[in-house]
Amino acid sequence: MSHTPVSGVAAYFAQFEGFEFDATRGIIPEFDRLCSERSWGKKRRQTARRKLNGFIAEEFNAAYGTLDNDLIQWQTLSRELRVEPVPDSVSQCKQAVKRIHVNIVDLLDARARGEQVRLHRNMHQLAQYSIRTGKIFPKKQAKAGLLLKYLLRQIY
Known part of the structure; x- marks a missing residue:
């Protein structure tokens, strides 16, 4: 059996x-x-979450790419973020994506389910939602992928 x-x-x-x-x-x-099944305490949970964030970045990069100047990657991300019409240039895609307020974890979850991702009206709404749900992605981790940094917002 091959895996x-x-x-x-x-x-x-x-x-x-x-x-x-x-x-x-x-x-x-x-x-x-x-965490619950393994009965992990706060310290073990924090360490595990830091490691998970690295895998989230890997997943994002595999789904959307890492090249800052690849139009196809930018257009793929733009489509999933419901940018209409999909821009014809990388710079237009970047500008459109910068105006979108989306939770990165939600974006990957929606992709896995084949659903549209939830978009937030403004930064305040995104911040409140992210804090309430615990779906916060650290800025330093996200800088690993060039496309990923365009979705980063200051939560705290």
Whole structure:
């Protein structure tokens, strides 16, 4: 029996024997379930979350790319963020994406489910939602991918 290599978020969860990751439930709810099942305390949970963030960045980069000047990658991201019409240049895509308020974890969850991602009206709404749900992606981690940095917003 051959196994397909697992990458991104699924690879993170695959490290834990006996844990069956269900992408349809969402990354953070599944992370919370893992922590609960393993009875991890605050310190272990924080360490695990930092590691998970690296896998989230990997997943984003695999889905959307890492090149700052690749029009196809930018247009793919723009389509999933419901930018209409989809811009014809990288600079137009960047400008459009900068105006979008989306939670990065939600973007990946929606992609995994084949659904449209939830967009927020403004930065304040995005910040409140991200804090309430615990779906916060650290700025230093996100800078690993050039496209990813365009979705970063100052939450705190």
